[in-house]
Structures are given as C-alpha cells and as structure tokens.
Amino acid sequence: MTSITTTGRAARPQRRSAWRRRDAATGYAFVAPAVIGAIAFVIVPLGAVIWYSLHEWNVLANTFTFVGPQNYQDMLTDGALHDSLLASLWFSLGVVVLNITLSLFLAVLLNQHLPGTTLFRVLFFTPVVVSLVAWTIVWGFLLQADNGINGFLAEFGITGPNWLRNNVTAMISVIVVQVFKNVGLNMVLFLSALQSVPEEIQEAARLDGAGAWRRFFSITLPMISPTMLLVAILTVVGSLETFALIDVLTDGGPGTSTTVLVFYLYRQAFEFNQFGYASAISVLLFVIVLALTLLQWQTRKRWVFHES
Numbered sequence: 162m163t164s165i166t167t168t169g170r171a172a173r174p175q176r177r178s179a180w181r182r183r184d185a186a187t188g189y190a191f192v193a194p195a196v197i198g199a200i201a202f203v204i205v206p207l208g209a210v211i212w213y214s215l216h217e218w219n220v221l222a223n224t225f226t227f228v229g230p231q232n233y234q235d236m237l238t239d240g241a242l243h244d245s246l247l248a249s250l251w252f253s254l255g256v257v258v259l260n261i262t263l264s265l266f267l268a269v270l271l272n273q274h275l276p277g278t279t280l281f282r283v284l285f286f287t288p289v290v291v292s293l294v295a296w297t298i299v300w301g302f303l304l305q306a307d308n309g310i311n312g313f314l315a316e317f318g319i320t321g322p323n324w325l326r327n328n329v330t331a332m333i334s335v336i337v338v339q340v341f342k343n344v345g346l347n348m349v350l351f352l353s354a355l356q357s358v359p360e361e362i363q364e365a366a367r368l369d370g371a372g373a374w375r376r377f378f379s380i381t382l383p384m385i386s387p388t389m390l391l392v393a394i395l396t397v398v399g400s401l402e403t404f405a406l407i408d409v410l411t412d413g414g415p416g417t418s419t420t421v422l423v424f425y426l427y428r429q430a431f432e433f434n435q436f437g438y439a440s441a442i443s444v445l446l447f448v449i450v451l452a453l454t455l456l457q458w459q460t461r462k463r464w465v466f467h468e469s
Contacts, residue, residue: 207447214440221434232441242442244417245425248332252421253400255336260396261389264344268351269377282352286345293342297409300338301325304410328418331411335419339406343399347392354388355381386465390457397453401446422446 214233217226236242267285271278288296303309304324311321324330358381366376382389404423407413413420413428420428426446430439 210440210443210447213437214444216437218436218440219434220436228437232438235438236441236445241417241420242422242425245420245422248417248419249401249421249423251332252336252339252403252419253397255332256339256400256403257393257396259336260340260344260347261392263340264347264392265351267344267348268355271348271352272355282348285348288342289345291342293405294409296342297338297406300334301410304334325411326415328415331415331419335406335410338410339400339403342406343396347396350388350392351385354385358384383466390461390465394454394457397457398450401450401453422449 215227215229217224217228217231219225267281271282305311306321306323306326310324314321322330324334362380362384363376366380371379401421402423403421404427407419407421407424408427411419413424422442423446426439426442429435429442
C-alpha cells in the first residue's frame with residue numbers, strides 16, 4: 162500500500178508538468194501569428210528601410226552604394242524638406258484641432274436624443290466608408306473656381322476665391338476635406354464614451370446645482386478622457402500619414418504649400434528615384450510619429466482619468 166501511494170504522489174508532479182507544457186504550447190500557438198506578423202511586416206521592413214537609408218540607391222543606373230549618414234546630413238540643408246515639415250505641421254494642427262473639436266461637439270448633440278438622430282449619424286458617418294479617392298474627386302469639383310461652392314456663393318452675390326490656387330485657401334481646403342472624411346469615426350467613438358458616463362453622477366451634480374457647462378468640464382470630460390487620448394493618437398498619426406488626398410486634390414500645390422512630408426517622400430522615391438534619401442525621410446517620419454505618440458502617452462497621467 163505504501164509503494165502504491167508513493168508512486169501516485171510521484172506521478173502527480175509529472176502530470177502537472179505535462180499540463181504546464183501543454184498550456185505553454187497552446188499559449189505560444191495563439192500568440193505566434195501576431196509575433197510572426199509583427200516580425201515580417203513591421204520589424205523586418207523597418208530594418209530594411211534603415212539599411213536603405215544608409216545607401217544611395219539609383220534604380221535606373223542599377224547602383225547601390227553605401228554612403229553612411231550622408232542622406233541624413235543632406236536633410237539638414239534641404240530647404241524643400243523643411244517646407245514640407247512646416248506644411249505637415251500646419252496640416253496636422255488644423256486636422257487634429259478641428260477634428261477632435263467637431264467630433265466631440267457632434268457626439269454631444271447625438272447624445273441628447275434629439276429628433277432625427279439616426280439620420281444625423283448616418284450623414285456624418287457615411288464619408289468614413291466612402292472611397293477616399295472618390296470623396297476627394299468630388300471635393301475637387303466643388304472647390305473649382307466656377308463650380309460647386311463658388312457657384313453657390315455667387316447666388317448671394319459673393320465672389321469666392323480660387324480655393325486650390327492660393328497657398329492659404331489650399332491648405333484650409335485640404336484640412337476641411339480631411340476632417341469631414343474622418344470626423345464620423347471619432348464622433349462614434351466619443352458617442353460610445355458619452356453613453357458610458359453614469360447618469361447617476363450627472364443627476365447628483367445637477368441636484369447640487371452644477372450647470373450644464375460645469376457638469377461637462379468637471380464630470381463628462383474627465384470620464385471620457387481615455388477615449389480622448391485614443392482619438393488624439395489616432396488623429397495625429399492619421400494626419401501625418403495623409404497622402405492620397407494631397408495627391409488627388411492639390412498635387413502638393415500651389416507651389417509646395419500643401420506638400421506634406423509623406424507626399425515629399427513619395428516624390429523623392431518615385432519621381433526623382435532617390436530611394437536612399439526617401440528611406441531616410443521615412444525614418445524621420447517614423448521618429449516624429451513615435452515621438453508624438455510617446456509624448457501623448459507620457460502626458461496622459463496629467464489629464465487622463467478613470468483608465469481601466
């Protein structure tokens with residue numbers, strides 16, 4: 162009897178060890194696709210871009226010459242690159258501020274359960290699922306000198322500007338078109354966050370005499386601040402990666418007023434065949450996006466509450 166008991170006790174750790182190995186293998190199997198995908202589609206391409214940025218790569222001449230940090234040094238004296246960085250700054254600022262403000266305002270309106278809410282929601286979310294190229298082409302017609310918007314303004318005796326042929330109005334136009342394209346998505350995210358704010362807290366503040374504005378800034382905004390952080394990160398990254406809209410609507414013009422960094426990168430690679438220099442610009446863009454994302458993430462402790 163003693164030997165049987167001893168054998169049973171010895172078998173239990175072996176079974177537990179087998180179960181642990183089986184559980185570990187199952188866990189590795191589940192995470193393997195994500196890890197392999199990240200390595201194949203993120204880490205390896207990023208490493209390749211950094212490697213290319215250290216070379217002068219001319220496809221037409223079939224040359225691939227190691228130049229070290231020369232491409233990065235050239236960026237310091239490239240006036241056109243500096244102009245594209247400035248254009249990206251104005252474009253991103255306009256898109257982020259206008260998009261977040263408008264989407265939050267629309268979400269607050271929708272949360273009031275006013276008549277026509279469903280139609281209102283559909284109208285603003287429809288551009289999100291519409292093809293970006295089709296959306297941009299339509300706006301290209303609307304912003305022509307004698308069509309669309311200016312034709313409407315002419316009915317009231319107002320002479321509209323040539324929207325896409327002036328530096329300032331061209332930048333304003335691409336900002337507005339980009340905002341209207343994506344504001345519906347952020348609106349839905351904010352609406353979901355607003356509907357998760359407990360009504361009991363709002364009612365208690367109302368009974369204590371807090372007005373609508375005080376309740377919004379002291380209760381609603383702090384409680385939806387995690388969603389605000391998510392929307393801010395997505396909007397900033399999206400604004401810095403905008404390419405198709407610029408390509409179709411203004412082609413970077415007039416002059417270089419709407420040549421944002423991604424569009425300048427595209428020109429260096431596929432118009433001037435400077436793939437090494439374009440790779441260096443890609444690294445610069447990656448660093449900018451990473452830095453802004455980390456900045457927002459680190460500063461969240463000051464203004465983001467109720468994180469779960």
